[in-house]
Amino acid sequence: MKQEIMTIISQQQLAPRIFQMTLTGDLVNEMEKPGQFIHIKVPRADMLLRRPISINQINKEAKTCTIIYRTEGDGTKAFAELSAGNTLDVMGPLGNGFDVNCLAAGQKAFVIGGGIGIPPMYELSKQLKKKGIEVVHFLGYASKEVAYFQDEFIALGDTRFATDDGSFGVEGNVGNLLLDVIQKEQPDAVYACGANGMLKMVAQVFSDNPNVFLSLEQRMACGMGACYACVCHVPDDETGTKSVKVCDEGPIFRASEVVL
Numbered sequence: 001m002k003q004e005i006m007t008i009i010s011q012q013q014l015a016p017r018i019f020q021m022t023l024t025g026d027l028v029n030e031m032e033k034p035g036q037f038i039h040i041k042v043p044r045a046d047m048l049l050r051r052p053i054s055i056n057q058i059n060k061e062a063k064t065c066t067i068i069y070r071t072e073g074d075g076t077k078a079f080a081e082l083s084a085g086n087t088l089d090v091m092g093p094l095g096n097g098f099d100v101n102c103l104a105a106g107q108k109a110f111v112i113g114g115g116i117g118i119p120p121m122y123e124l125s126k127q128l129k130k131k132g133i134e135v136v137h138f139l140g141y142a143s144k145e146v147a148y149f150q151d152e153f154i155a156l157g158d159t160r161f162a163t164d165d166g167s168f169g170v171e172g173n174v175g176n177l178l179l180d181v182i183q184k185e186q187p188d189a190v191y192a193c194g195a196n197g198m199l200k201m202v203a204q205v206f207s208d209n210p211n212v213f214l215s216l217e218q219r220m221a222c223g224m225g226a227c228y229a230c231v232c233h234v235p236d237d238e239t240g241t242k243s244v245k246v247c248d249e250g251p252i253f254r255a256s257e258v259v260l
């Protein structure tokens with residue numbers, strides 16, 4: 001993990017409130033695993049806490065990394081005002097990342113993303129495909145208007161879409177896509193990132209599969225295991241005192257390791 005002032009190479013808007021930013025710096029040399037995140041200082045003196053954003057793409061040759069984020073509050077809105085040539089104070093890479101070594105060439109992975117949980121699944125899918133693993137994507141958005149990165153995922157493998165309002169793909173959430181498909185095909189591993197409800201459903205649908213990896217989202221402060229702001233409970237904890245820290249023990253856990 002390093003801290004560095006990274007330079008913005010480009011920033012573009014992909015959809016309403018959704019932005020893609022590419023950054024360059026030595027910190028890219030440290031980035032290996034999909035699913036890790038960077039912790040970015042908001043460029044405002046009155047905002048002390050960094051904001052965690054997942055790594056969407058790593059390009060070692062170009063020494064760049066890409067993030068995709070949705071503007072929520074003042075922190076992400078401040079990121080959206082920046083442009084090429086501006087700098088950001090970045091810590092990272094943080095978190096454990098997805099386990100891609102539990103699969104061998106020829107096996108099949110289901111890669112599931114919902115809303116703003118979709119960005120880290122792109123680097124994951126690229127790395128799985130490079131290992132010769134067959135990837136099937138299940139992507140859910142609120143509507144066609146806020147959908148992004150569809151062509152990029154299609155270029156990597158079979159991709160199925162759902163939208164809450166039915167304006168693109170199947171109507172409903174990603175669960176509707178999964179319930180239909182599991183009658184016909186079973187994956188060797190499942191990777192998911194999205195809202196808690198979606199993660200719960202994924203854990204239920206694939207409860208017999210030991211290789212279900214979920215990326216959890218919690219509000220974070222330090223981002224490196226020191227403050228306990230980001231804890232999540234674990235199963236079979238009769239005392240209610242055991243927990244895991246999402247920032248450094250996660251954000252990715254096997255479904256059996258956490259209570260959602």
Ligand code: FAD
Nearest residue numbers: 051052053054068069070072073074075076116217218219
């Ligand atoms: P704030 O003013 O801090 O909050 C605005 C609203 O967003 C509030 O309603 C608040 O409850 C909600 N919010 C803030 N942080 C979180 C959070 N961590 N989880 C759920 N709700 C939150 N966002 C992206 O757009 N792209 C990503 O790739 C991405 N990756 C993430 C990876 C990790 C490991 C984590 C923990 C979060 C990630 N997030 C991502 C969420 C992102 O960190 C928050 O949206 C951001 O910190 C909000 O900051 P803000 O100052 O704009 O909003």
Ligand code: FES
Nearest residue numbers: 221223227228247
């Ligand atoms: Fe401080 Fe996780 S954010 S321990």
